[in-house]
Amino acid sequence: MAFAAFATTTGPGEELQRRRSPIALLLLLPGILYLALFFLTPLVSLVLTSLQVPSATGEPGVYDPAFKWENYVTVINDYLPHILRSFGYALIATVLALAFSYPLAYFIGVKARPWPLLQSLMLVLVIAPFFISFLLRTLAWKQLLSDESFVITTLKALSVMPPDAHFTGTPVAVIFGLTYNFIPFMTLPLYTTLERLDVRYLEAGSDLYASPLQVFRKVTIPLSMPGIVAGTLLTFIPAAGDYVNASRSFLGGSDTQMIGNVIEANFLVLENYPAAAALSIILMSVILVIVTIYIRRAGTEELL
Amino acid sequence: MKFSLGKWLLPVYAVLALTFLMIPIIYTFIFSFNDSLKSNITWRGFTLDKWLNVCKVQGGAVCEAFGNSLIIGAVATVAATVMGTMIAIAIVRYKFKFRSATSLLLFLPMATPEVVLGAGLAAQFLSVGVPKDMTTIILAHTMFCISFVVVTVKARVASLDPALEEAGRDLYGSPSQVFMRITFPLLLPGILAAALLSFALSFDDFIITNFNSGSVTTFPKYIYISASRGIPAEANVIASAVFLIALVVVVTTQVSAAARAKRLAKLG
Amino acid sequence: MSMATGAFAERGADLELVGISKRFPGFTAIESLDLTIPAGSFFALLGPSGCGKTTTLRLVAGLEEPTTGRILIGGKDVTNLKPYQRPVNTVFQSYALFPHMTVLENVAFGLRRRKLADPVGKAHEALRLVELDHLAARKPQQLSGGQQQRVALARALVNRPALLLLDEPLGALDLKLRRQMQLELKTIQEEVGLTFLHVTHDQEEAMTMADTIAVMNKGRIEQMGAPEQLYELPKTAFVANFLGQSNLFTGTVVGTTSTAISVDIAGQKIVVPVGRSHRHSGDVTIGVRPEKLSLHREAPVIDPARNVIGPAHVIDVSFSGVSTQYLIAHPSLGTIVVFAQNMAFGPVAHVGEQVWVSWDIEHGFGLADDPAENPRFAADTDTKSIAAQRHAALIAELGEA
Numbered sequence: 001m002a003f004a005a006f007a008t009t010t011g012p013g014e015e016l017q018r019r020r021s022p023i024a025l026l027l028l029l030p031g032i033l034y035l036a037l038f039f040l041t042p043l044v045s046l047v048l049t050s051l052q053v054p055s056a057t058g059e060p061g062v063y064d065p066a067f068k069w070e071n072y073v074t075v076i077n078d079y080l081p082h083i084l085r086s087f088g089y090a091l092i093a094t095v096l097a098l099a100f101s102y103p104l105a106y107f108i109g110v111k112a113r114p115w116p117l118l119q120s121l122m123l124v125l126v127i128a129p130f131f132i133s134f135l136l137r138t139l140a141w142k143q144l145l146s147d148e149s150f151v152i153t154t155l156k157a158l159s160v161m162p163p164d165a166h167f168t169g170t171p172v173a174v175i176f177g178l179t180y181n182f183i184p185f186m187t188l189p190l191y192t193t194l195e196r197l198d199v200r201y202l203e204a205g206s207d208l209y210a211s212p213l214q215v216f217r218k219v220t221i222p223l224s225m226p227g228i229v230a231g232t233l234l235t236f237i238p239a240a241g242d243y244v245n246a247s248r249s250f251l252g253g254s255d256t257q258m259i260g261n262v263i264e265a266n267f268l269v270l271e272n273y274p275a276a277a278a279l280s281i282i283l284m285s286v287i288l289v290i291v292t293i294y295i296r297r298a299g300t301e302e303l304l
Numbered sequence: 305m306k307f308s309l310g311k312w313l314l315p316v317y318a319v320l321a322l323t324f325l326m327i328p329i330i331y332t333f334i335f336s337f338n339d340s341l342k343s344n345i346t347w348r349g350f351t352l353d354k355w356l357n358v359c360k361v362q363g364g365a366v367c368e369a370f371g372n373s374l375i376i377g378a379v380a381t382v383a384a385t386v387m388g389t390m391i392a393i394a395i396v397r398y399k400f401k402f403r404s405a406t407s408l409l410l411f412l413p414m415a416t417p418e419v420v421l422g423a424g425l426a427a428q429f430l431s432v433g434v435p436k437d438m439t440t441i442i443l444a445h446t447m448f449c450i451s452f453v454v455v456t457v458k459a460r461v462a463s464l465d466p467a468l469e470e471a472g473r474d475l476y477g478s479p480s481q482v483f484m485r486i487t488f489p490l491l492l493p494g495i496l497a498a499a500l501l502s503f504a505l506s507f508d509d510f511i512i513t514n515f516n517s518g519s520v521t522t523f524p525k526y527i528y529i530s531a532s533r534g535i536p537a538e539a540n541v542i543a544s545a546v547f548l549i550a551l552v553v554v555v556t557t558q559v560s561a562a563a564r565a566k567r568l569a570k571l572g
Numbered sequence: 573m574s575m576a577t578g579a580f581a582e583r584g585a586d587l588e589l590v591g592i593s594k595r596f597p598g599f600t601a602i603e604s605l606d607l608t609i610p611a612g613s614f615f616a617l618l619g620p621s622g623c624g625k626t627t628t629l630r631l632v633a634g635l636e637e638p639t640t641g642r643i644l645i646g647g648k649d650v651t652n653l654k655p656y657q658r659p660v661n662t663v664f665q666s667y668a669l670f671p672h673m674t675v676l677e678n679v680a681f682g683l684r685r686r687k688l689a690d691p692v693g694k695a696h697e698a699l700r701l702v703e704l705d706h707l708a709a710r711k712p713q714q715l716s717g718g719q720q721q722r723v724a725l726a727r728a729l730v731n732r733p734a735l736l737l738l739d740e741p742l743g744a745l746d747l748k749l750r751r752q753m754q755l756e757l758k759t760i761q762e763e764v765g766l767t768f769l770h771v772t773h774d775q776e777e778a779m780t781m782a783d784t785i786a787v788m789n790k791g792r793i794e795q796m797g798a799p800e801q802l803y804e805l806p807k808t809a810f811v812a813n814f815l816g817q818s819n820l821f822t823g824t825v826v827g828t829t830s831t832a833i834s835v836d837i838a839g840q841k842i843v844v845p846v847g848r849s850h851r852h853s854g855d856v857t858i859g860v861r862p863e864k865l866s867l868h869r870e871a872p873v874i875d876p877a878r879n880v881i882g883p884a885h886v887i888d889v890s891f892s893g894v895s896t897q898y899l900i901a902h903p904s905l906g907t908i909v910v911f912a913q914n915m916a917f918g919p920v921a922h923v924g925e926q927v928w929v930s931w932d933i934e935h936g937f938g939l940a941d942d943p944a945e946n947p948r949f950a951a952d953t954d955t956k957s958i959a960a961q962r963h964a965a966l967i968a969e970l971g972e973a
Contacts, residue, residue, distance in 0.1 A: 024398035042424030140328035241417020
């Protein structure tokens with residue numbers, strides 16, 4: 001939703017209405033300064049921290065300023081599997097969330113148009129998960145899908161699952177949790193673009209001899225591209241940095257740890273700040289590169 | 305109905321998909337009535353006890369965490385809404401230098417994983433030597449809410465017909481009167497929506513909070529900490545209550561908006 | 573009318589624009605414009621979109637600042653006054669009714685800002701003038717387009733501005749309602765006696781309502797005068813074709829008498845009265861309105877009081893109810909448009925038939941334009957304008973049905 005809003009609000013002709021005025025500066029200054037102070041400079045401190053060396057005194061959790069670029073080599077050597085796993089899990093979860101959300105958003109945004117009340121109530125159900133703690137929802141799944149749960153015992157009784165298999169603690173469970181938790185972020189922007197989709201384009205498509213499938217591929221999908229881009233970004237970015245789903249107390253296990261878990265552990269438990277900072281910078285850089293390439297390729301540069 | 309893949313496939317899918325989304329919510333709600341002991345995993349019978357005595361468990365730790373979340377949410381919401389609204393008005397209405405740099409600065413916090421935002425702020429507080437407490441949490445929450453406020457309010461400002469403000473000036477309204485009587489009331493729904501969004505984001509945030517909270521516990525942090533040793537049913541009670549309140553607010557506004565649209569359509 | 577006086581005009585005031593120009597980054601909207609609108613008149617500024625008419629209006633309202641020049645209302649220089657300090661009110665194109673206020677509060681808004689006594693009573697009175705007092709408690713969104721238009725009018729009129737500006741106020745209404753509102757606006761203007769400055773691109777609307785029309789094109793005024801005068805004696809090809817349609821021919825003056833000039837147009841001699849031509853020698857463009865032409869199926873008898881062109885061929889006949897439009901191709905004069913009243917059943921001539929056209933020499937006119945700027949034989953018959961005429965005719969027909 002947020003990303004789509006960046007794309008849709010600068011229409012042509014708006015420029016003429018804008019004036020130059022000192023008021024603009026007064027309006028911008030507090031917020032911009034705030035972001036400079038609490039968003040930009042933290043990124044700088046993160047870079048500086050990532051290059052620090054352990055204190056000469058040998059005291060744990062204390063570090064001296066330095067420019068030790070080898071920190072990056074060390075964390076990549078130590079945590080390459082976690083980094084790759086994070087992006088792999090996030091990618092799969094994004095694809096699954098898109099597949100899950102598109103038909104739902106299409107139904108709410110296009111098919112349900114004659115019934116606005118139904119439309120808005122379904123939309124409430126889509127955003128309802130936002131109203132209840134993200135952590136409690138994840139825990140609920142953990143308990144619903146635990147080894148003793150009805151679902152898993154039934155699956156085992158039906159021989160769908162081997163008797164000694166587990167669900168929680170596996171990569172499947174983590175990807176399932178990531179997918180579930182970010183579905184609303186995918187569905188909402190898709191809904192926003194599909195809701196504005198002019199059905200006459202679809203009618204024109206089928207009038208011009210396109211089969212329903214061709215209409216979907218050649219007309220619906222391209223027209224809903226802004227929603228697809230926004231939704232996939234809103235899912236992929238937080239999923240790649242998430243550490244709740246993969247945490248051992250939630251859906252993860254020891255071999256499902258993601259980059260977020262490693263950053264958390266290094267920062268808050270091991271007090272290895274340089275490693276946590278270096279990992280954060282790597283995560284942020286990779287995401288920025290992916291986002292930039294993706295936005296370019298999808299042809300919606302006005303997102304920025 | 306030319307474009308449906310079969311008439312019933314899509315509606316049936318939509319019902320199933322929405323049900324799937326509801327499963328953990330319903331589970332959480334049901335288990336708020338569980339007559340559980342320390343951990344709330346197996347069903348031990350129905351009770352209203354947990355609803356009636358929410359704050360009695362663990363010396364009221366759940367309620368304290370919940371109270372902290374409310375305070376943090378309220379303060380961060382006000383701060384982010386004020387600053388974000390000002391930026392949104394400036395972006396839509398005025399020309400200024402470094403426009404694309406400003407847009408980028410507003411976009412980046414939304415494109416940065418929370419763990420990076422949290423670790424970055426924590427690293428900064430660490431290097432400056434600021435102790436982590438409620439204030440650092442509020443500062444962090446305000447930061448990530450601003451961009452979302454800008455996006456929400458910006459859409460509203462952009463859809464505001466400039467002719468309305470011109471009409472106000474034409475009808476002898478001074479600039480401040482035009483702002484107070486026309487611009488602000490017309491932007492209010494967008495500002496309220498932005499405030500609600502900020503509050504929701506702040507209230508449910510765990511990742512950034514975890515890095516900047518020190519010993520202060522918020523409601524999500526309380527759940528995270530208790531997750532390994534079992535969460536009391538009282539947490540379910542609070543989460544369910546918040547859910548019900550939010551649901552009532554949203555459904556009422558949606559239904560009344562739909563009713564108003566219907567009434568207008570009839571008159572038109 | 574016993575509407576409040578306040579600090580504002582009981583009667584309208586003169587509006588004077590002196591040497592006004594307005595430049596935006598990248599283009600010039602208005603170029604050294606001088607214009608005087610007398611008090612109490614209904615003045616229309618007519619022109620195609622982008623001609624600068626709306627910018628002129630916004631300058632008068634104070635919503636834009638002129639790059640050069642002065643604006644005077646009732647002799648007082650208001651160039652540097654803010655919109656809320658000017659005795660001017662606007663009826664906006666989109667009406668700009670405040671959606672969060674009732675109809676009554678909308679109308680009372682200006683009175684309250686000026687802190688006049690009894691704003692509610694005065695607002696009710698203004699609503700009675702536009703016959704909408706019974707809807708005073710409604711919100712603007714609950715009104716029809718025509719009702720909203722009237723509220724916008726009442727909201728401006730209640731302030732008794734020295735000058736009322738109307739920015740395409742009827743543009744959003746359907747044709748029938750527009751006709752009705754045109755008459756109503758005219759009546760209200762006569763009743764309240766204020767100066768109305770009306771901006772429109774609809775020539776019919778301008779001619780129906782205004783005492784004086786200024787035709788604007790590319791930031792300049794092409795011609796100004798009473799509607800009949802502009803229609804009868806257009807000065808430029810632009811006016812000749814923007815106000816109605818014209819057949820235009822370019823040729824050289826070959827003879828002059830005290831009453832008429834004769835022009836040679838591709839070998840055909842056409843006579844125009846001296847008093848109806850702005851040029852009397854050299855190359856001139858002369859014109860005649862399509863409805864002034866008569867169609868003949870045989871060569872007409874020579875008559876010194878009539879110009880004759882022919883023979884030519886009918887290339888298109890389109891029936892539009894009241895009249896039939898014929899397009900006639902002349903080998904050297906190009907295409908000529910004829911509107912014939914449908915006196916008989918069915919068309920008088922068919923496609924392909926050989927015909928002659930004639931007109932009373934008193935109906936011709938000569939333009940002041942330099943003919944070099946105009947194409948020769950520039951009859952307004954390109955496909956786009958034909959399509960537009962057909963469309964208008966069709967709408968008129970549907971409106972009558």
